[in-house]
Amino acid sequence: MPIGIKSYGAYLPKYMLPRELIGKAWEFPVVPGTKAVAMADEDSLTMAVEAGLDCLAGFDPKAIDGLYFASTTQVYTEKDSASLIATILDMRENIVTVDFTDSTKAGTTAVARAVDTIKANKDIKSILVIASDTRVPEPSTMWEYGVADGAAALLIAEEDSIPISIEDYYSISANVTGPWKRAEKDKFIRTFEVKMDAQFYVQSITKVMAEILKRNNLKPEDINIAAYYYDNPRLHGRIAKMMKFGQGVAQNSIFFQIGNTGTPMPFMVLISALRRPKEGDKIIMAGFGDGADAILMQVQDRNALRDVGKSRLGFIGHQKSMAILKNYNKFIDFKELLEKDRYSRKSSAVTIWRDTASVYKWYGLKCKACGAIQYPDMLRSCYICRADDQLEPIKLSLKGTIFTYTLDHLVGGTYLDIPVPRCVVDLDNGGRVLLNMTEIEKPEENVKIGMRIELTFRKEHESADFKNYYWKCRPERGRP
Amino acid sequence: MVRKGIKDQVAIIGCEMTKYGELWDKNQYDLLFEAFQGAIKDTGIKKDEVDASWLGIFYYFTGLSGGMIDDILRLDGKPATRTENYCASGMDAFRNASFAIAAGAYDVVLACGVEKLMDEGSSGLPGFKIFGHPLYPTPSAPAMFSMAATRSFHEYGWTKEDLARVAVKNHDNGAHHPKAHFRSPISIEAAMKAPMIADPLGRFDCCAKV
Numbered sequence: 001m002p003i004g005i006k007s008y009g010a011y012l013p014k015y016m017l018p019r020e021l022i023g024k025a026w027e028f029p030v031v032p033g034t035k036a037v038a039m040a041d042e043d044s045l046t047m048a049v050e051a052g053l054d055c056l057a058g059f060d061p062k063a064i065d066g067l068y069f070a071s072t073t074q075v076y077t078e079k080d081s082a083s084l085i086a087t088i089l090d091m092r093e094n095i096v097t098v099d100f101t102d103s104t105k106a107g108t109t110a111v112a113r114a115v116d117t118i119k120a121n122k123d124i125k126s127i128l129v130i131a132s133d134t135r136v137p138e139p140s141t142m143w144e145y146g147v148a149d150g151a152a153a154l155l156i157a158e159e160d161s162i163p164i165s166i167e168d169y170y171s172i173s174a175n176v177t178g179p180w181k182r183a184e185k186d187k188f189i190r191t192f193e194v195k196m197d198a199q200f201y202v203q204s205i206t207k208v209m210a211e212i213l214k215r216n217n218l219k220p221e222d223i224n225i226a227a228y229y230y231d232n233p234r235l236h237g238r239i240a241k242m243m244k245f246g247q248g249v250a251q252n253s254i255f256f257q258i259g260n261t262g263t264p265m266p267f268m269v270l271i272s273a274l275r276r277p278k279e280g281d282k283i284i285m286a287g288f289g290d291g292a293d294a295i296l297m298q299v300q301d302r303n304a305l306r307d308v309g310k311s312r313l314g315f316i317g318h319q320k321s322m323a324i325l326k327n328y329n330k331f332i333d334f335k336e337l338l339e340k341d342r343y344s345r346k347s348s349a350v351t352i353w354r355d356t357a358s359v360y361k362w363y364g365l366k367c368k369a370c371g372a373i374q375y376p377d378m379l380r381s382c383y384i385c386r387a388d389d390q391l392e393p394i395k396l397s398l399k400g401t402i403f404t405y406t407l408d409h410l411v412g413g414t415y416l417d418i419p420v421p422r423c424v425v426d427l428d429n430g431g432r433v434l435l436n437m438t439e440i441e442k443p444e445e446n447v448k449i450g451m452r453i454e455l456t457f458r459k460e461h462e463s464a465d466f467k468n469y470y471w472k473c474r475p476e477r478g479r480p
Numbered sequence: 481m482v483r484k485g486i487k488d489q490v491a492i493i494g495c496e497m498t499k500y501g502e503l504w505d506k507n508q509y510d511l512l513f514e515a516f517q518g519a520i521k522d523t524g525i526k527k528d529e530v531d532a533s534w535l536g537i538f539y540y541f542t543g544l545s546g547g548m549i550d551d552i553l554r555l556d557g558k559p560a561t562r563t564e565n566y567c568a569s570g571m572d573a574f575r576n577a578s579f580a581i582a583a584g585a586y587d588v589v590l591a592c593g594v595e596k597l598m599d600e601g602s603s604g605l606p607g608f609k610i611f612g613h614p615l616y617p618t619p620s621a622p623a624m625f626s627m628a629a630t631r632s633f634h635e636y637g638w639t640k641e642d643l644a645r646v647a648v649k650n651h652d653n654g655a656h657h658p659k660a661h662f663r664s665p666i667s668i669e670a671a672m673k674a675p676m677i678a679d680p681l682g683r684f685d686c687c688a689k690v
Contacts, residue, residue, distance in 0.1 A: 348614045404631035407679035410620035422619045436617045470615040
């Protein structure tokens with residue numbers, strides 16, 4: 001049975017920072033375009049949840065047998081993110097979860113290892129692979145022009161009819177001189193010499209792609225889509241020429257607006273190229289970072305693939321709902337590069353663990369006596385009919401309508417705009433909840449009773465040196 | 481069961497309140513002491529005649545137990561209880577003190593309340609740093625009430641001007657009260673244009689921090 005990509009999803013943060021603002025801030029030669037910037041309440045984990053939700057739209061998360069998470073910006077170095085993401089996505093307990101890290105090729109590596117896992121285990125049929133990164137470039141360096149934030153997800157599955165089959169994969173390992181980031185000491189990515197880095201990059205990525213073509217008796221002109229990691233459009237073009245790919249085969253549309261997102265970069269380049277799939281199209285996807293991976297794929301079912309594309313925000317849907325960040329200093333603030341008092345609150349790992357179903361998986365309660373739905377899920381008595389112990393868990397919707405709200409000027413935490421809308425939301429299919437709103441401009445004009453919102457998983461605070469995550473709402477971006 | 485209630489069984493025999501204000505030079509002990517002394521003077525009784533006390537405090541930094549009463553007023557170890565019930569903490573001190581009299585447990589009791597928000601050590605409203613759930617949103621007190629205002633505006637067509645009239649009335653009363661924090665009348669326009677605290681509640685729709 002073929003193994004391949006059953007579904008895909010992406011996440012691009014709401015805001016784009018114009019490169020012109022970076023140039024102005026440091027009196028650098030100005031570079032055109034923008035790059036995607038995550039907000040202060042986002043990290044690689046929250047963005048992975050978004051990409052996962054996008055990818056799993058229409059699928060039962062409990063039917064998936066594993067989650068592989070790839071990131072160079074893991075939120076913990078001891079405590080894996082994959083199991084937490086799987087929990088938030090409401091996946092089963094008896095699944096395999098692994099974090100892939102330390103290299104920007106971790107995403108493609110995770111895909112290859114997912115195929116291995118499925119091949120080797122008859123009871124593992126599908127693995128969700130999510131790559132996400134929030135790498136922080138050092139201010140006043142040229143890294144700032146490229147390094148960006150984002151996440152992408154691929155659902156790898158073994159099925160008779162699969163939209164894209166994975167035909168082969170091949171890796172090389174290379175110990176290179178840079179870049180690097182020391183585990184304890186470095187806040188930013190470092191390197192000796194970017195020219196040397198570029199040379200290693202070009203060598204590894206061309207070698208891995210050439211090798212996989214050779215192994216499969218393919219010529220460069222047989223490839224219809226080449227989606228490989230890049231952090232520099234000029235080098236991207238050079239590689240396309242060296243590989244002798246045909247016109248328009250090497251996908252280069254995302255750097256201008258989004259930048260280089262790190263581990264999810266090859267996934268994003270691929271997803272952005274899946275708009276008009278043709279049956280039989282041969283695809284090569286390659287990741288880079290201390291070596292390189294190449295994955296050879298083929299479009300098997302263009303209609304199924306198109307259906308997946310239509311029902312997801314994917315790459316284009318996110319791109320369309322982005323907004324320009326008007327101020328460079330906001331970016332510095334988002335990345336917490338300014339010394340200032342941060343919002344602190346009570347932190348309790350025990351409370352959060354006990355309330356997992358409610359605060360992470362987004363379950364409420366439905367009354368068996370009267371049908372009323374309420375949240376959170378630790379209550380024992382129905383708020384409508386007052387029946388005791390008649391409440392059973394129910395998965396709540398991640399979309400809703402504002403019932404009432406206030407715009408609170410008395411807030412803690414980092415928000416793009418103050419006041420912060422605090423919203424009482426009537427969820428689709430029942431339940432009324434209180435949620436803070438994020439990513440809203442001019443709330444005085446834009447927040448209204450009856451406004452449609454969708455939930456987004458965000459970082460709340462880090463009191464007691466523990467990551468406290470919870471749901472917020474945002475104006476609809478259209479995530480399914 | 482016949483509910484008797486406590487009508488006509490309890491009387492207030494003396495009362496006092498301190499002036500509202502930021503009062504940087506006073507602590508909660510000063511305020512409680514002054515209020516108690518005033519109330520005692522009002523009644524004409526001696527402090528030894530007080531049998532028990534109820535003290536309403538919400539914030540932990542003002543005080544945590546009824547024992548504070550004895551520290552300040554030296555009531556010779558008589559029973560003292562702290563009531564804590566958000567903004568109704570003082571009212572509950574009064575209610576429970578009344579029940580004690582009606583029950584026949586005591587003849588004379590003290591019901592009091594004190595809060596010294598300015599002493600928390602940070603600006604703004606005291607944060608929800610130590611209580612509540614670690615994740616659920618914690619709107620400020622004005623924000624919680626303003627959500628009711630937003631919905632009421634929507635349901636009944638009330639406006640910011642209707643709220644402003646309440647603030648104008650309150651300030652007019654304050655202007656006549658020697659112990660009020662603010663003693664100047666305000667106009668409807670001023671009330672409507674005041675800076676927002678939690679939209680639609682502005683500065684004149686909310687209590688000042690004292």
